Amino acid sequence: MAGRVEGKVAFITGAARGQGRSHAVRLAQEGADIIAVDIGKQIDSVPMPMATPDDLNETVRQVEELDRRIVATQTDVRDYAGLKRALDDGVAQLGRLDIVAANAGIASFGPAEELSEEAWQDMIDVNLTGVWHTCKAAIPHLKAGGRGGSIILTSSAAGLKGYANVSHYVSAKHGVVGLMRTLAQELAPHMIRVNSIHPTQVDTPMIMNETAFRLFLPDREHPTVEDFAPVSQMMNALPIPWVDPVDISNAVLFLASEEARYITGVPLPVDAGALIK
Amino acid sequence: MGKLDGKVAFVTGAARGQGRSHALRLAEEGADVIAVDLCEQIDTVPYPMATQDDLAETTKQVEELDRRIVAAQADVRDRSALQAAFDQGVAALGGVDIVLGNAGIAPMSPAADPVQAFRDVIDVNLVGVWNTVEVTVPTLVEQGRGGAIVLTSSTAGLKGIGGENAGGLGYTASKHGVVGLMRSYANNLARHRIRVNTVHPTGVNTPMVVNDFMQQWLAEDPTIAGAMTNALPVEILEPVEISNAILWLVSDEARYVTGVTLPVDAGFLVK
Numbered sequence: 001m002a003g004r005v006e007g008k009v010a011f012i013t014g015a016a017r018g019q020g021r022s023h024a025v026r027l028a029q030e031g032a033d034i035i036a037v038d039i040g041k042q043i044d045s046v047p048m049p050m051a052t053p054d055d056l057n058e059t060v061r062q063v064e065e066l067d068r069r070i071v072a073t074q075t076d077v078r079d080y081a082g083l084k085r086a087l088d089d090g091v092a093q094l095g096r097l098d099i100v101a102a103n104a105g106i107a108s109f110g111p112a113e114e115l116s117e118e119a120w121q122d123m124i125d126v127n128l129t130g131v132w133h134t135c136k137a138a139i140p141h142l143k144a145g146g147r148g149g150s151i152i153l154t155s156s157a158a159g160l161k162g163y164a165n166v167s168h169y170v171s172a173k174h175g176v177v178g179l180m181r182t183l184a185q186e187l188a189p190h191m192i193r194v195n196s197i198h199p200t201q202v203d204t205p206m207i208m209n210e211t212a213f214r215l216f217l218p219d220r221e222h223p224t225v226e227d228f229a230p231v232s233q234m235m236n237a238l239p240i241p242w243v244d245p246v247d248i249s250n251a252v253l254f255l256a257s258e259e260a261r262y263i264t265g266v267p268l269p270v271d272a273g274a275l276i277k
Numbered sequence: 278m279g280k281l282d283g284k285v286a287f288v289t290g291a292a293r294g295q296g297r298s299h300a301l302r303l304a305e306e307g308a309d310v311i312a313v314d315l316c317e318q319i320d321t322v323p324y325p326m327a328t329q330d331d332l333a334e335t336t337k338q339v340e341e342l343d344r345r346i347v348a349a350q351a352d353v354r355d356r357s358a359l360q361a362a363f364d365q366g367v368a369a370l371g372g373v374d375i376v377l378g379n380a381g382i383a384p385m386s387p388a389a390d391p392v393q394a395f396r397d398v399i400d401v402n403l404v405g406v407w408n409t410v411e412v413t414v415p416t417l418v419e420q421g422r423g424g425a426i427v428l429t430s431s432t433a434g435l436k437g438i439g440g441e442n443a444g445g446l447g448y449t450a451s452k453h454g455v456v457g458l459m460r461s462y463a464n465n466l467a468r469h470r471i472r473v474n475t476v477h478p479t480g481v482n483t484p485m486v487v488n489d490f491m492q493q494w495l496a497e498d499p500t501i502a503g504a505m506t507n508a509l510p511v512e513i514l515e516p517v518e519i520s521n522a523i524l525w526l527v528s529d530e531a532r533y534v535t536g537v538t539l540p541v542d543a544g545f546l547v548k
Binding site for chain 2: 181184185188189191193200236237238239240243247250251253254259260261262263264265266268269270271272273275276277
């Protein structure tokens with residue numbers, strides 16, 4: 001049986017691990033080739049370990065195991081020229097571009113008045129400007145293909161609702177929704193669809209670390225995953241503490257596929273009901 | 278192997294249009310179907326409504342897919358009749374997993390009796406959806422295997438369109454009301470792992486939309502027609518586009534999606 005994105009090429013940022021790797025694998029399972037990028041190094045204002053070149057190599061390995069092609073480059077979404085080079089190179093090798101998953105993102109924490117200039121700026125640069133860079137680099141390829149396309153921007157439940165102690169994250173993720181709504185209009189005449197997805201807590205290294213747990217459990221010095229689970233579950237309506245990366249990937253796959261060929265301009269929560277609770 | 282093998286779906290308004298399309302799309306993925314439809318005219322609705330022959334055709338098409346279907350003529354406004362039809366289906370098919378509150382009317386034209394037109398559209402599109410959920414929830418909860426409910430709202434459930442006539446105002450109010458029902462049920466039923474979402478179609482190629490009365494209404498007020506265009510260069514969607522969104526929402530791929538308003542509107546709302 002043909003895959004749901006058979007023969008298509010997907011550009012995925014932040015593809016070294018977590019949701020990005022899951023998107024790469026899930027889309028490859030359904031027949032897509034992958035252009036993957038990841039910064040693969042630390043940003044100083046980010047308090048948890050970021051992905052490494054080894055992580056990106058592991059994504060390459062997993063996609064190739066599925067007999068799909070992948071062009072992976074270590075590059076920073078903040079560096080437009082570098083990002084464009086990586087994408088142009090991927091399209092040259094794989095022949096086309098159909099799907100864009102702007103997934104790269106960082107997390108850091110603190111009350112608004114205590115955030116450093118650096119933490120604020122890094123957040124906006126990666127989680128908002130990086131998403132715009134991704135679209136800016138991709139749109140000419142999608143238009144040139146003349147076959148339409150699907151752009152999926154990873155926002156967050158925090159892109160539709162405020163949360164204490166992450167004002168910079170909330171601001172960037174809200175900004176992604178504005179970008180999505182505008183691009184949906186600009187690109188509709190080309191049959192290029194643009195939607196955003198809004199995960200609740202996802203079981204990835206960005207969340208599953210002591211620093212992130214402390215945001216949810218400020219009174220604990222060394223909160224554990226066992227401490228975090230019930231607090232996290234309280235934020236969801238469904239009786240689960242978090243969702244798996246594949247749950248977000250299944251939403252990306254749906255939006256990327258022909259099953260959603262007339263869905264555009266939509267903010268799609270995959271949040272276990274966190275936003276309506 | 279289908280995405281819904283072994284599941285049972287309850288579909289209201291299943292005789293034709295989107296409801297038939299949902300029944301068939303879900304059956305293609307392995308679901309058995311409990312189908313209901315009014316199969317009668319409502320006086321304030323100007324276009325011809327579905328008939329018993331239409332419901333028989335849905336039955337035939339589901340059976341051609343080698344799925345079972347229990348179809349009954351029942352009015353979503355009549356709680357006890359709807360309950361009886363549902364119970365009969367559950368008894369025959371062994372439970373229920375998916376509930377689609379799809380039955381609806383769109384009496385946008387000027388009405389001889391505007392008060393009745395408003396009441397009828399609220400009764401079918403809002404009270405009928407409430408009845409649909411209420412008759413199914415005890416079974417869904419008792420079974421203890423979760424479930425997925427999708428309520429059919431409209432772009433008019435998120436935006437004030439539908440014109441100035443009583444029926445159109447009632448349509449817009451009812452479709453907004455469906456969102457309130459969805460959000461409340463999503464909260465109330467989450468602990469039972471029952472998910473509740475809405476879909477919001479733009480114009481779909483069904484007898485409810487493609488009829489002389491709707492076209493005349495659109496033609497007579499150019500401000501409405503101008504506001505009724507999609508962002509994507511597509512004039513009207515086919516029912517299967519809505520069915521595909523519903524299929525995704527009720528499948529395990531959306532196992533943690535609840536409380537969501539999902540437009541399938543070619544960018545109508547974002548424009």
